[in-house]
Amino acid sequence: MPFIYVYTQIIGRPPAEADPQRYFQVTAPSVYQMIVTLERAGFIHRPPGTARSVRVVVDPGQLPPLRPTAEQLVRLSGQRY
Secondary structure: HHHHHHHHHHHOOOOOOOHHHHHOOOOHHHOOOOOHHHHHHEEEEEOOOOOOOOOEOOOOHHHHOOOOOHHHHHHHOOOOO
């Protein structure tokens, strides 16, 4: 959840499912399951049929800090060296 919040704050729009997949280096089904689990638990909301619409519905002050590594930041930005 911190990833979704921080990504939205930095990029200005919610992440696509490919963004956390690249950041955490996991499979697409893993990301989908994470999103479904967070939504069922009431931590996020995403209107059906709308891309990049996920939003965090808990107080941002309650989220643990996201401390990315330099490698994760590069994956998040999509840059390749």
